[in-house]
Amino acid sequence: MSYSVGxxxxxxxxTVRTLHHYDKAGLLSPSGRSPAGYRLYSDTDLARLQQILFYRELGFPLDEIAAILKDPQANAVEHLRSRQRQLSExxxxLQQLAEAAERAIEVQQTGVSLTPQERFEVFGEITFDLSYAAQAEVKWAHSEGQHEAMARAAAHTKEDWRQLMGEAAVWRGELLAAFDEGEPSDGRRAMDLAEEHRLHISRWFTSCPPDMHRRIADDFCADPRAFALVVPPSQQRPGLAAYMCRSVHADAARHAGGRTHSEEHR
Known part of the structure; x- marks a missing residue:
């Protein structure tokens, strides 16, 4: 029995356009033509189309589908197993992203009801980027510290946020002053500011040992969205993120009993 394109x-x-595309690509050419020259598909053609649509549904590209169908001896099972692994991954x-988005929304809401005016009063220019939060959740998916930080952040009251953001603003002003005055990033003043930042994280979010603090600081250099959580873009200076990263690493070395560059030249 034969069937028309329609x-x-x-x-x-x-769509008819899809069938024409499959024909043009050599993936599915109709077996016959009507007296008027129209394409006619046989039962065998339909069986082949069913295979093509099955592989397309699984996300196989057309060239790979063509390779599978071209060789009857091809091991389609191996292709399917490979695709199964990709889909599982x-x-x-996606499950991690969904969970991350849920946690990020909790933090964005801060666990309390805030009007737009109150949110500006509490957070000022500091904004919580949901895309960064989701990626951070995936990156630190197996970190107990990350889960604790998100849970504690979601549980903070409005007054908690006012206090911690007030502390952060004072600290940020001192950081900018040290940077603007040319204090060395591994000098005592900069390291003390790095230590204050570490203790601030421990006090309000999760225990932050020096090694974790180094990883956080590395994110400041690697991702502007991370550093924007500490210093809003309007207050940033070229090189400030790298300056803070170096001061955090110097402070971590101080905790480990190492000597900083500034100390070696005293």
Whole structure:
């Protein structure tokens, strides 16, 4: 039995344009033509189309589908197993992103009801980037510290946020002053400011040992969204993120009993 392009399009739920594309690509050419020259598909063609649509649904590219169908001896099972592994990994990644988005929304809401005016009064120019939060959740998915920080942040009251953001603003002013006055990043003043930042994280979010603090500081250099949580863009200076990163590393070395560059030249 033969079927026209329109009939195949209707019961296979694909567009006529798609069928023409498959024909042009050599993936599915109709077996016959009507006296008027119109394409006619046989039952064998439909079985092949069913295979193509199955592989397309699984996300296979057309060239790979063509390779599988071209060689009857090809091991389609191996292709399917490979695709199954890819899909499983993608499902796990999407699940992590969904969980991360849920936690990020909790933090964005801060656990309390704030009007836009109150939010500006508490957070000022500091904004919480949900895309960064989601990526951070995936990156630190197995970190107990990350989970604790998100949970504690979500539980903070409005007054908690006022206090911690007030502390952060005072600290930020001191950091900018040290940077503007040319204090060395591994000098005592800069290291003390780095230590204050570490203790601030421990006090309000999660225990932050020096090694964790170094990783956080590395993110400041690698991702502007991370540093914007500490210093809003309007207050940033070129090189400030790197300056803070160096001071954090110097402070961590001080904790480990190492000597900083400034100390070696005293």
């Amino acid at each position: 009939q195949v399009s209707a019961f296979a739920e694909v 993608e499902i796990a990644r």
